[in-house]
Amino acid sequence: MKTQKIGAWIAVLFGASYFIVxxxxxxxxxxxxxxxxYSFDAYRSVFSDIQFxxxxxxxxMMAILTIIFGVLLVVPTAYWVRLRLPQMRPVVEFITLMPLVIPAIVIVFGYLRLYNSSSYIPFTGSARGTDMLLMFSFMTLSLPYMYRSVDTAMRTxxxxTLTEAAQSLGASWPTIMFKCIFPNVMSGVLSGxxxxxxxxxxxxxxxxxxNRPAFGPYLQLIGANRAYEPPALAIIAFAITWGCMALLQLVSRFSKSAPSKP
Amino acid sequence: MSSKQAIDLKKTAIDWLGIAPFLLFAVMFLIAPTLYLVTGAFVNPAGEFTFDNVAGLFTDKILASYWISIKISLASSIGGAFIGFFLAWAVVLGGLPSWIRSSLLTFSGVASNFAGVPLAFAFLATLGRTGLVTMLLRDWFGINLYASGFNLLSFIGLTLTYMYFQIPLMVLIITPALDGLKKEWREAAEILGATNTQYWTKVAMPILFPSILGTTLLLFANAFGAIATAYSLTGSTFNIVPIQLYAQIRGDVLHNPNLGYALALGMIVITGISNLIYIWLRMRAERWQK
Structure with missing residues (x-):
């Protein structure tokens, strides 16, 4: 038992140093x-950069649009599959897992060939169209996570019963969706x-x-041309990821303390 | 047609209309683009069916890039799975204070999402030529990493970097499996006179093995499709498959668009097979987690 505890400490110390160093x-x-x-000059330089x-x-902006449209696509689908088309569940779940199977670079390669300016749906013909295509591609990337968290919330x-209750009180479909279903799966929506x-x-x-001017390509460009700004940007990016995950934990803890449904 | 049948038909139509937006989205942004590349891999520029593109993958340069990609993905997934498993074991069964478990899991949630370009920056600042660890090793211990042949922009460097998101992912997925090991199984084994080694080799490992192997495959696919970290670490000098595909999309460096489709097809096949085996193994593993 003693050696086991020592081994556990060694593992944790090793892991912690790998993560923290x-x-x-x-x-x-x-x-x-x-x-x-030591100075914070690199951060000052980053924040004063207009391109940043x-x-x-x-x-x-893209993230917010992706979230709005992603939620509008995923919540009604997950709801409808549970309510009316349970036989379609494996199919829908398989589709939502596809972005994990097919690498992002392959998906976007397909977009560039299918939706170029000489195709039937020329998304990449204009800047606005490309923005739209980029938003759809982000929706694809986040689909596995969004669907899973919404579906998990819907399981509870x-x-x-909720739908029948609302219908018998005379609610229309939009009312059911936005006043009944959405508030109940809010924790899943927020996690996603x-x-x-x-x-x-x-x-x-x-x-x-x-070829859109997003933060990722900007980071890469700075990395190739500057010395001290990249680590400052890495710290900023880490802080953002940390913030997102902290909010996520907060939401899931909050939803756990809510009264459970029978 | 009787009116009841008509109503039934209308009801079915409405049922399907409900997921029509989702299906349209899936076809337009997932299925059609993939199918386009897959079919493109089997035709020549004139539009005739051919195996030439797939055969064209088996040239030295392309095979070499698949091989280096597979090597890095294998090394980082096995390394990540190994270390991640021991970390998860330490916090679940090692008898450590519970705050360590919750902080490790929270941190893993963050670190498994901390990939891409910023991760490359972090490792350049750590193990690059003027990175902190490189300089401390030189000043404190007199070890010159780069003179001893180490290079961050190499197989070993990229593997170390990838493990930064592979280990946390393993921790996140394998912890529930370790939680699922019931105390009764251990007690039963001990009452029957099993030693600790026997318990692990005969009881725990056979139960955990599908989870461990499956997660390793998931990590493999995860590393195989990743591009941003490698690209910003090494530029386009390091020929892993995603970087080669990136260059091909940018400027047709293979001088044959259809060979580019075949390159993409190769990636789909490799990540697809490892994911399918992962899903199958997970279904097997879940039998014990009820």
Whole structure:
């Protein structure tokens, strides 16, 4: 028993150093910009860079749009599958897992061939169209996480009874959807939203190949050209991911303390 | 047609209409693009059916890039699975204080999502030529990493970097499996006179094995499709398959669009097979987690 505990401590200490040392090193490196002393110059340089602000706000905008449209697509689908088409569940679940199976770079390769400016649906013919295509590609990337968290939240409520109750009180379908189902699966929607946000903010492959000025390609560009800004950006990106996950934990803990449905 | 049948028909139509947006989305943004590449891999530029593109994958340069991709994915997934398993074991069965478990799991949630370009920056700042660890090793221990042949922009460097998100992913997936080991099984084994080694080799491992193997395959596919970290670490000098495909999409470096489709097909086949085996193994593993 004694040796087991020592072994466990060794494993945890090893793992902790593997995780923490790169973070310390990155932070230390980001402070080295001024010769001979530590300073936050690299962060100042990052925040005053107009391209940083533009690409960052572009990615935030994209993340918000992705979340809105993703939720509008996933929640009604998950609801309808549970209510009316339970036989379709394996199919829908398989489709939502496909983005984990097919690498992002392959998916976007297909988009570029299918939706180029000389095709029937020329998404990439204009900047707005490419933005739309990029949003759809982000929706695809986040589909596995969004669907799973919404579906898990829906498992705890009885959609059939809720729907019948609402219908017998004369509610229309939009009322049922937005006043009845959405509030009940809010914890799942929020979990999915935070993961989506974390994914979209850092994504490099898709915006880079679609040539849109997002945060991921900006990071890569800075990495190739600057020395001290990249570690500062890495710390910022880590803080964003950490924030998203913290909110996610908060939401899931909050929903667990809510009264459980019979 | 009787009116009842008509009503039934209308009801079925409405049922299917409900998931029509989702199906349309799936066809347009998942299925059609994939099918386009898959069929493109089997035709020549003139549109005739051919196996030439797939055969074209078996040239030295492309095979070499598949091989280096597979090597990095294998090394980082096995390494990540191994270390991740011991970490999960330590917090579940090692008798450590419970705050360690919750902080490890929270951190794993963050780190498994901390990939892409920023991760490359972090490792450059750690193990790059002027990285903190490189300099500390030199100043404190007199070890010159780069003179001894180490390079972050190499197989070993990329493997170490990938493990930063592989280990946490393993921890997240394998912890529930370890939680599922019932105390009764251990007690039963001990009452029957089993030693600790016997318990692990004859009882625990056979139950855990599908989960461990399955998760390793998931990590493999995860590493195989990743591009951002490698691209920003090494530029386009390091020829793993995703980077080669990236260059092909950007500027047809293979001088044959259909060979590019075959390159993509190869990636789908490899990640597809490892994911299918993962799903199958997970279904087997779940029998014990009820």
């Amino acid at each position: 790169p973070l310390i090193a990155t932070f230390e490196f980001s402070l080295r910009m001024r010769r001979g002393e 602000r533009e690409s960052f706000s572009y990615s935030i 409520i009885d959609v059939g 939203a935070f993961i989506t946000f974390a994914i979209v903010i850092g994504e490099f492959t898709m915006p880079s190949l679609l």
